[in-house]
Amino acid sequence: MAPAKSKASEHFSSSLARGLSVIKAFDRQAPMLRIADVAERTGLDRATARRFLLTLLDLGYVGRSDDLFYLRPSALDIGFSYLASLDVNRVIQPYLNELTAVTRETSSFGILDGLDIRLLARSANNRMMNMTVPLGTRVSAHSASIGRVLLAGLSTERFEAYLGALSEPEVNAGQFRSLIDEVRSSGWATIEKSPGVGFCSIAVPVRDRDGGTIAGINVVEYPPRNTPQAMVRKYLKLLRNAAEQIEAALHVSQHAVLALSDDPGGPLLIG
Amino acid sequence: MAPAKSKASEHFSSSLARGLSVIKAFDRQAPMLRIADVAERTGLDRATARRFLLTLLDLGYVGRSDDLFYLRPSALDIGFSYLASLDVNRVIQPYLNELTAVTRETSSFGILDGLDIRLLARSANNRMMNMTVPLGTRVSAHSASIGRVLLAGLSTERFEAYLGALSEPEVNAGQFRSLIDEVRSSGWATIEKSPGVGFCSIAVPVRDRDGGTIAGINVVEYPPRNTPQAMVRKYLKLLRNAAEQIEAALHVSQHAVLALSDDPGGPLLIG
Structure with missing residues (x-):
């Protein structure tokens, strides 16, 4: 075993950390x-970057054409382990599918991940042609209805940390605080129209057994045909019904709740 | 640097390989x-399994509850690098969306990966409620229309290697050879009805500039309403048109063609 510099690093495999940074x-x-290029993007020296690229080539995750390297389809296996472990297809997807069948609009399921939300499941309707956001994509939490219900579920301390970490100048902290206060009391969030889209x-929250918000689901109209008020009348009851069904399915599985929750002690949200 | 046992292993980072096996x-x-459990599933000793789990915990890819470990959403970032690098949303998705808009049926894009196909993009119609196969999923190549056009694109040598590696007893090698011969001459493959589904x-092939098959696209009727003959009349021209558009978009990008192709020299297909 390599000599450890400190107690914290005793178990730490920097080879694994560096190899993952090469994939990313x-x-x-x-x-x-x-x-x-890999050396520059990862901060590794050339010899180390080369070593990990060649290892990934041996493992089949990376291909090579002359001196250019690229990811191969097997790289998908690594990340998809998470979706597979979550069993999204059984625990979440059927309820989104029902929601889309009734509303005839696209519905999504997302969680908070740092400053972003991450879409883990979706049931798309046909009209949603030009807006296909791949699953796993990160979207700024403040600009998404799911993001807003998730932010409304944070403790005051964590919400303030989020606001402090936002770099985007278009978010006025005072106004955004009031907006999230409204979401907290109403139990839903709307996006009327995002700039350029x-x-x-x-969206409404999906909660754990203790009432903590762990995820959000939404209905999206594309193109938009309703005011926020009309969307509430049209979709709120259906959304709450779907959220309750997903909650019931999630609560059966200790794993699902853990896998969705962000660890307060973890590296997820800004210190 | 650790002492190398052979020239081949000189650059090889076994830490990276082991760490990835822990995620999987x-x-x-x-x-x-x-x-x-991780030790048992990976073949690593307990101390090594522990070391990589704790590293993944430090990196935020893994969470921990008492003595149980689980993957966290950040694990998605690793595999999605492949989809992001392929720019599926720009190069493939729009053409599948058009195909689904015209046919009102679900369409998919897939590549060959070992004995399986892997679905990299899809445009779903609304009726396809109970059949949501997540992107990245592997499906046996011989039982899928996309798989059959991809198998028809293999050299005789590689196709025979594929047949030899199939363990499923229900595939009769002689009959399957004739079936793939037909696909090769017609340029399309159909699945009439799969057992239980x-x-x-x-499906039709998507080809590189040299005419080599690198991917396949299909139209799926669920529930089935047509015979194979009727599907050919209804969808073949539309499919070929979409395949040509995808080919034009792919050929602009050296990367896309490489990222989709399976390396003949790589670990992809059975020796």
């Missing part, structure tokens, strides 16, 4: 990378 | 694991 160096902007949505 | 130890059947589908 690939993205839409840079799908093909040279060793030097023609949709409107309404 | 979690699945639907076993979403919460003790250290001993009420759907029918038709």
Whole structure:
């Protein structure tokens, strides 16, 4: 075993941490990378970047064309372990499907992850042609109806930490506090129309047994055809009904509640 | 650097390989694991399994409740790097969406990965309620229309290797060879009805610039309402049109073609 520098690092495998950072160096902007690019994007030295790229090549997660490396489909297996472990298809998807069947609008299930929400399940209607957000995508929490019900579920302390960490200048802290206060008392949040994107949505929280908010579900109209008030009349009861069914399915599984919750002690939300 | 046992292993980071195997130890059947369970599932000793679990805990990919560990949402980031790098939303999704808009049936895009196909994109219609197969899922290639066009695109040598590696006794090698011969000459494959699942589908290949098959797209009727002959009349022209558009979008990107192709030299298909 390598000599440990401190108690905290005694068990820590920096090889694993570095190797994972190499996988995450690939993205839409840079799908093909040279060793030097990976070194630059990860902060590793070239020899280390090379070593992890070649390991990932051996394992089949990475392909190579001359001096360019790229991710291969097997890389999907790693992340999908999470969705598989959550059993989304049994615990969440059927209820979203019912909601979409009744409303004829797209519905989604999302959780809070740092400053963003992350969509873990969705039932899409047909009209939602140009707006396909891939599952797992992060969306700014403050600009999403699901994000707003999740923010309304935070403790005051954590909500203030969230506000403090927001870099976007268009969010006025005072106004946003009032908005989230309203969400907290009404139990739902709406997005009337986001800048540049023609949709409107309404979300309600999904709660654990203690009443804590662990997720949110929404209905999205695209293109938007209703005011927030009309959306409440049209969808709120259906959404609450779906949320209750998902809660009942989730509460059976200790794992599902844990896997969705953000650890207050974990690295999730800004210190 | 650790002493290398052979030239091949000189660059190999076994820590990275083991750490990734720990992530993949979690699945639907076993979403919460003790250290001993991880050791058993990965073949690692307990101390090593513990070390990687604690590293993943530090990195935020894993959560812990008493002595049970589970994956956290951040684990999604790792695998989604592949989908993000492929830019599925721009290069593939719009054409599937158009296909679904015209046919009013679900359409999918898949690639070959070992003995399976893997669905990388889909545009779902509303009726497809009970059949939601998550993206990234593996499906036996021989039982899927997309799988059959992909198998028809293999060299004789690789197709025979595939047949030899199939363990399922219900596939009669001689009959399956004739079936794939037909697919090769017609340029499309149909599934009339799979045992236990009420759907029918038709697929066509998506080719690279040299005419090699790199992916397949299909239209699925669920519930099935047409014979294979009727599906060909109804969907073949639309499918070919969509395949051509996807090919044009793919050929612009050297990366997309590489990321979809299986390396003949890689670990993908059975030796």
